[in-house]
Amino acid sequence: MRKVAMVGAGMTRFVRRALETPKELSYEAAKIALDSSGLSLDDLDCVAHGTAPDAFDGIHQNGEYMVDGSGGWNKPTMRVYVGGGTGVHAIVHGWHHVASGLFDTCLVVCEEKMSSAMPHAQGFFLTIFDSITERALEPNLLWIFALEMNRYMERYGYTKEDMALAAVNNKTNGLNHPASQFSDQVTVDDVINSEMLAYPVSRLDVSPVSDGAAAVLLAAEPVARRLTDKPVWIEGVGWSLDTAYWATRDLSYPRYLDQAARMAYEMAGIREPAKQIDIAEPYDPFDYKALHHMEGLQLSPRGRTVELLRDGHFAKDGNLPMCPSGGLLGVGNPISAAGTMKVCELFWQLRGEADQRQVPGNPRLGVAQAWGDLMQVSSVVVAGI
Amino acid sequence: MDEKIKVSGGTGLSSKDISSGKIFMTEDSLDCAYAWDTGVAINRYLSELKKARIIGTKCRKCKRVMLPPRLFCELCFIPSNEWVYLQDSGVVNTFSICYVHWDASRIGEGEKPHLPAVIEIDGASQGMGIMHLLGEVEPKHIKTGMKVQAVWKPESEREGSITDIKYFKPL
């Protein structure tokens, strides 16, 4: 396998409802990623793009529709989709294209436009429940997160306040992100007192519905070294899919992520992730998921994560900053683009280009992760400079 | 291009942009209908639910008693065709108290919150839960680890569906 580096990144602002079409959003993100690397479309070998269910956009075979906006026309172009995991999985997918030796460059573009679905994009998630044994119960998407969050909290005796601390950590970081959908500081009390949707999930425990796109340009080592003196290397990738019989899993621990993370760390030669990793971008559509995923990523001992969070360990100036981008809670959650945004953050942080969000101490090694399908998939990328 | 530019596009719209006619919109409504055949294992599961019984399958290799029943053990990848009747009681593994509908609209005045739970069914291997609903219980009295019992629809109303169990109530 060849060494693969990130040499460019770009994204749109994340907004509740965007004027731009999915194709236009893709173009904006893809164009910045290309331009910032110094490559033109003609230099580009292939495209790996990602977008979540066609049903969101109401455009069947959305990948084909996206192709012009992602720079993929007349090129080998391939779409991946693993639900919420898509944004990081698309990076893994693009990494294969270059690491294999088949291509020297690959542009990864992920886009999501959730606002088109009426009355609410959540409705399209209902079809992930088993068509025969579950859908007859008329489930609500929130149920599975609420059930998992409750299981996680009960397992370790965590409180609503504990979970809210994670939301505040991420939302505060996000205030400095130029693409963020939010502008207001949120407190622990705000989170706890926000409307109860599905116990234990309150409104501010959840990331918003968003439109947006993000892109990363990958290059093989010789090309990367020619383009930039600060390539950010993809040191390891991993992914894993757990059983679709989700109610039979131990919901208090993300086994799918444990496996994906170990795969990525082994490839990266990382033996002690909690000591070696400088910044973490765990997937955080809900506040508890940031903590749940820190445990799955082997970055925090099971059941001690809240204690570390309270001690400031995961703060921007702590030993292991969690979601310095702001995450989905602090920037926004256009499903597949949100995962790619996390990889963009690693690119900017490791190059020291994260402006006001910049984590101190010259971080050298970071990990980004996304999660999806029926709460069963995780994709992980370890990046270093 | 300026290397500092990292974010472009994503122009937020307000409802006024649309209501004032500044931004045009097209609409379509898709009407999708499906009918799912229940498959080999689940068909037997449903036919037993119709008789007010819960049935699982056992893997002869890993010895797991699995629910919902399945044609094959996904761990051992061999047929799991030994059928085992389970009890219609279990333990609450986790639960929620839900105040919103699927489309994020709020439940109405007087409408009771929905009470989904993962219930580990007695007689199945440890951790083998199914998603179902709780009933005949005040939300504030629901606890993880609570013993519960299936409440079946009357025989005349049972149709071979997971909803033949109306809900689970505390024992």
Ligand SMILES: [Zn+2]
């Ligand atoms: Zn087996």
